Amino acid sequence: MGDPFGLIGQWLMDLVTGWGMQPVAALTLLRFLGAAILATVLLLACFLLIVAERKLLGRFQDRYGPNRVGPWGVFQTVADFVKLIGKEIVVPDGIDKPVYWLAPLLVVMSVVGIWAVVPFAPGFLGTDLNVGILYIVSVGAIGTLGIIMAGWSSNNKFALLGAFRAVAQLVSYEIPMVLTLLVPTMLAGSMGIAAIVEAQKDMWFITAAPLAALVFLISSVAENGRAPFDLMEGESEIVAGFNIEYGGLAFGMFYVGEFLHAFTVGVLFSTLFLGGWQGPGAEQFPLLGLVYFFAKAFVVWFITVWIRGSFPRVRIDQLLSLNWKFLTPLALLIVSLTAVVDKLAVEQGWSRILALLAANGALFVGTMAVLGAYGRSVRRREERLRATAGGLSTGIAR
Amino acid sequence: MIPLSWYLILSALLFCVGTFGVLARRNAVGILMGIELMLNAVNLNLVAFWRYLTPGLIAGQVFTLIVFAVAASEASVGLALIISIYRRRSTVVADEINLMKW
């Protein structure tokens, strides 16, 4: 079968240089074309993703999801999109016009930009940056900027408050995410995503760093703003938070950006910890690598939808204390432990993975012990309070 | 190709724009923004010199990283100070924060 992506790229290159363009200009044009195609395919894929998620959520909640529009409801998002386009975009008075219109663009841009460094198949990726992991973090930070621009420019106190809380959440959860991103970097010896996928040829990194994978998943779900961390737009609380004043297609962009980010979380997790396109036969048939890549991403995405359908929303103080008192120290411990064990277990191969797994297991047992002790002390304190208050409140009906 | 002097001229221009911002702005946060521009100009200068004159020595990039760390600490402490001043005196205009002037 050879390399279909390389063949297509070469054919396009020959075609464009055959029209008389310089090679450098032709390469630039093809790169722009590739980026445009990727962004379009992603945004169109959201049509199916959103309806799949809604049907899954429906099944988790013991009901059918949308099933009116089209066979099994697959055209629901198209109908929603048509409705959103047709809506009048009510622009509030007193807004800051350039900032208001730029904010949704930044949010979507930050999500689509992550896909530039993700390897879909051997040899098929946007650009092989040698600092790919840090690039992902930096592009994610631009989304935070978009949210605060949206909240401030809306000339609305609820929007501003929502934006403040959202930015507090996003900036806080960046820290455990960045720290646990160091773990695949250390295990693979490089920050480039293609190199990390190559290094998982024999064994996926989730076997060597399960705790890091778990912390990365939790902080990515929080970065995305999905349940149980969906304070950013808790419809029942702060009336849609920072995107109150956005209607029609502008709101649609925030919506699409959030769902695309959910799938991107699945893609990143599967690339960094589950081996990306690695699988039996992926080296010879790149198309098979593409299939593995999407299959793994869908499994992780399914898990995030499952989490969404199972947990209630956390409060802002619970959210921040979870991050600063639990995830960040845990992530720091994971990074230091992985670094130390990686240095001690010098030979590659099975013994290194087993040593790392044992270290992770020990850290997990230690964490559970600390959490258990903390939970016991909290319960004891509450019982003491209830005991002293119970003597006074016998007259109060329960 | 791009001569080194182009980068240096750009960085000098950016530095002078930042200087104007520091000297002319009344709001303390505006002054801080001018300082950030100046630090960026310095970083640009360092990296340009590293790339053109000594690409083998990594000291240029290390200097730049240290400047990043210094800028981050200075911005955070400066802004904390400004917010604290705003709480007490409800102004951040640099001219009005004048208790220690004679």
Next chain:
Amino acid sequence: MTVLQIVFLVTGFVTLLAGVMVVASPKLVHAALWLIVSLAGVAVLFVLLNANFLAVVQVVVYIGAIAILIIFAVMLTRRVMADTGPTHNPSWWLALISALVLLGGLLALILQVPAFAQAGPTAQPAADSGLSDLGTALVDVNRFLLPFEVASVLLLAALIGAMAIARPADAAEEGGE
């Protein structure tokens, strides 16, 4: 005019324009957003100079943290939703003159060194733009371990200091909870 020269000129122009808008913009939030454009322009220039790691660190640290902090500070220190009062000193023309004098001096210094005007860089940096060398240099006892550790102590001091300074005054008097 090669492609790289055009990219440099466009990026440099955008960065300078954004810088001028930072110092001249009457509304502070707009100035903060123009600052972000300027910082992004500098990140692009870092990429042109083969310093990819520094470019991404610039975006993460400056745009993703410092700029957001500045925007927060601007939003938390306003009396009403609109800016009031003049935004520049009455003697801003004096500031302009001193900035121009400084610019003249710097340009004179730069233009008188013939080595700076050579067409392009002579040597190539390492294949990964010095990334692995950077990592080793920062923890090597004979090279840059000391500045690295001092910078981390500085960041720790700034972290604790910022938290201590920005605490609301009544929390300290409440008997510490």
